[in-house]
Amino acid sequence: MPHCVRDTVARTTWIGVTSGMAQNVQTPPALFDRALLHARQRRAHAQGAVSFLLDRVTEDMSDRLAAVMREFHAPADLWTPGEGLAVLRARLPSLQRIALGETGEEKLPFTPESLDLVVSALALQFVNDLPGVLAQVRRALKPDGLLLAAMIGGDSLTELRQAFAAAEAECEGGVSPRVAPFADLRDIGALLQRAGFALPVTDVDRVVVRYANAFALMQDIRRMGAANVLIERRRTPSRRATLLRMAEIYAERFADSDGRIRATFDIIWLSGWAPHASQQQPLKPGSAKASLAEAVKKAGES
Numbered sequence: 164m165p166h167c168v169r170d171t172v173a174r175t176t177w178i179g180v181t182s183g184m185a186q187n188v189q190t191p192p193a194l195f196d197r198a199l200l201h202a203r204q205r206r207a208h209a210q211g212a213v214s215f216l217l218d219r220v221t222e223d224m225s226d227r228l229a230a231v232m233r234e235f236h237a238p239a240d241l242w243t244p245g246e247g248l249a250v251l252r253a254r255l256p257s258l259q260r261i262a263l264g265e266t267g268e269e270k271l272p273f274t275p276e277s278l279d280l281v282v283s284a285l286a287l288q289f290v291n292d293l294p295g296v297l298a299q300v301r302r303a304l305k306p307d308g309l310l311l312a313a314m315i316g317g318d319s320l321t322e323l324r325q326a327f328a329a330a331e332a333e334c335e336g337g338v339s340p341r342v343a344p345f346a347d348l349r350d351i352g353a354l355l356q357r358a359g360f361a362l363p364v365t366d367v368d369r370v371v372v373r374y375a376n377a378f379a380l381m382q383d384i385r386r387m388g389a390a391n392v393l394i395e396r397r398r399t400p401s402r403r404a405t406l407l408r409m410a411e412i413y414a415e416r417f418a419d420s421d422g423r424i425r426a427t428f429d430i431i432w433l434s435g436w437a438p439h440a441s442q443q444q445p446l447k448p449g450s451a452k453a454s455l456a457e458a459v460k461k462a463g464e465s
Contacts, residue, residue: 191292193394194343200289200392201263204244207388212245216370216387216428220284220313221250223368227311227432228254228282235280239273241300241312242266242286244388251282269296273303280309285430287314288345289392297358307439310360316345317367317429320384322417326377330409334402343393351433360435361442368430373423377410380426 207213228251239259240248252258266272269292281300290296300310324342346354348365355363374380384390418424436442 191295193291195289195291196392196394197263197269197289197291200388203385203390203392204263204388207386208245210386212388213383213386214245215372216315216430217243217245217285219368219370220430221248223432224248224282224284224311224313225250225254227434231309235309237278237305238280238282239278239303241271241281241283243282243284244286248282248284255280271296271299271303273299275302276305276308278303278308279305280311282310283312283314285313285315287312288316288343293346294354294357297354297360301358301360301435301437304437306437307441308437309434310436311432311434313430313432314346314351315428316351316431317347317369318427319345319429321427322413322425323377323380326409326413326416329412330405334405334408343391345429346431348431351431355433355435358435359438361438363433363435365431365433368432370428370430372426372428373419374426375423377413377424378406380424 204212235255236257237259238255238257239261240251241261242263243260244263248258261272263286269290281304287293287296297310304310320342327342348367352363352365355365372380374383381390413424414422
């Protein structure tokens with residue numbers, strides 16, 4: 164991809180995080196037009212999709228699975244776009260691929276305790292009912308089965324979001340939904356716990372991509388099949404003046420000294436296990452052998 168240069172920053176790991184965000188919502192609002200998403204992903208694939216983020220996730224997922232010292236005999240790939248996680252088939256020849264168009268209303272075609280591994284790459288950020296989907300995955304896993312997934316989240320595309328909001332407020336007197344809302348790291352950790360996963364782990368891989376201008380970034384987003392699929396998206400074409408002003412604001416606020424702009428992509432990794440008696444269990448309250456107060460006292464005397 165000649166017009167961009169990729170740089171990365173360090174990965175931060177959070178283990179067993181919690182959040183107060185998760186609530187018991189019976190009918191979550193539909194944010195995404197998943198039929199449109201499916202159509203755009205198919206078109207992007209047919210026209211030669213931009214895949215640098217998916218390639219990065221696929222390589223990382225392969226490494227993460229290699230660190231798990233076990234064999235998986237009933238794995239499934241959930242909604243990964245494009246060719247899916249084909250690179251994993253050498254290790255997982257029985258990998259069952261569930262394409263986006265095969266599942267209506269986000270109802271998964273898995274029977275309870277039928278899988279020992281579920282993987283998903285860059286798909287869960289477009290789920291309307293993420294708590295419900297995670298709960299379905301949890302039910303589909305055999306005891307001690309693993310979920311390993313990567314999704315876009317955090318501060319992804321914050322620069323584009325800010326530039327569009329400023330340009331529309333200035334040129335049109337209002338703001339329309341342009342960039343999908345993304346879950347943050349703590350929210351995902353809380354949802355894993357809420358769905359009943361044991362040993363939940365989340366971490367984030369921040370990728371900073373540089374482009375010649377905002378229009379080159381938007382072209383890549385379209386070629387990823389990830390252009391705006393919000394149900395409440397604007398249905399009329401954007402004004403040329405608004406787009407030009409957006410690009411100006413983007414360059415004013417988020418350009419490096421060489422004039423190239425920055426675009427942030429936060430890849431949130433999440434994993435969790437279906438509970439099993441063999442897994443490490445937290446200590447029961449009051450079961451500690453030594454007192455923290457005594458340890459502090461002894462440290463002060465030494």
